[in-house]
Amino acid sequence: MLPPQRVADAEYAKWRVLADVTETWFGTFVHDPAHADRAAATQLLDARLPSTAELPPTVGDDEAAQSLLEQLDSLYRRHDLPHRVVAGHDTETAVRLDPLLRTNGYEREDYRALVPDSTVPPGDDTTLQFDTRRHGSDEARAVHESVGRDPAGIEYTAAIAGALDGREVVVSRGGEPIGAAGWYVHDGAEGEDPVARFTHVGVRPDAQGEGVGAELVRAVVDRCPLPDERIVVCATSEHVGFYESVGFARIASLWRFARLP
Structure with a gap:
């Protein structure tokens, strides 16, 4: 662990x-x-x-x-x-x-x-197409804007992931992007194993509730070059249940204090 x-x-x-x-x-x-x-x-x-x-x-x-x-x-x-x-x-x-x-x-x-603890079972939606690319594509940007993320924040995340050589998976249906999920790999200090960190998971509102998010998570785990036990997602309490439902297990806790204007 x-x-x-x-x-x-x-x-x-x-x-x-x-x-x-x-x-x-x-x-x-x-x-x-x-x-x-x-x-x-x-x-x-x-x-x-x-x-x-x-x-x-x-x-x-x-x-x-x-x-x-x-x-x-x-x-x-x-x-x-x-x-x-x-x-x-x-x-x-x-x-x-x-x-x-x-x-x-x-x-x-x-x-x-959380890290993957068991294999996420494949879905049966054969209409979904998955494409892996460098982080920051227009298709992924459109997905994140559709779920309410502000454009400046999307650009900031893309700049960070790009600097870390991040990758993202875009899922489409009928040629239209409906979801995106990404990761980057942190190599760590000398002698430490690299760790992959999810950057985001987003599904367009009109495609939510159809299992697309679970398929995206599985696609990231399948396509990430690291073993499952070194693929980490950090989630707030409201999203932990989703990751547990698709085969992830908690391994650590983090915290953040903020005083914002």
Whole structure:
């Protein structure tokens, strides 16, 4: 099973690739000047507090958590940005940051990392055609716009995946694109096995509920060059059930705190 740190490294690769990187006492701060107005482009990644034997009894007593918040504010002020984002996977850090950051206007989002645990059974829809290509095609863009993703966000994701040599599968019916799913491969440090990370799964609204999403996920798993146990998808709680229904199993948890204007 992939260790949580390896999952986090693959997840955070998508933000490091276009960004200026500053190593801090509490994690890695990334800033992408070309996309500074996007919260994902500038954040403190892999945040971690020095471990302590006992949790502080009150919010104000955790000096390390307070220091992290102060450093985060300082880093964001450097770039004159109103939003604040901090992410990680260490459970103790999340527990200690939670009351302090919530008091300061942050909202928390937890998400799960999953890998294929069993073979997703093939569907019986012979009208579907699948095509694998480099990330950022017009067909995939049209699918993502149809599900409500904003154009700037689509372009940002395509730029990241392109820089990571990402691939995507576009599924069509009758010559019309109705779904798209992608991945990139993160090689990691020397001696570490590469990890593939899903970039997105999108199905046009008028084709949802027909099993197209499951077919897309199976196509990515089949076409990705890595073994199943190193193909990771990170999903919020509302989407975890879908991946479990198509044969994925949870292996790690990650979290994100954000204070957005």
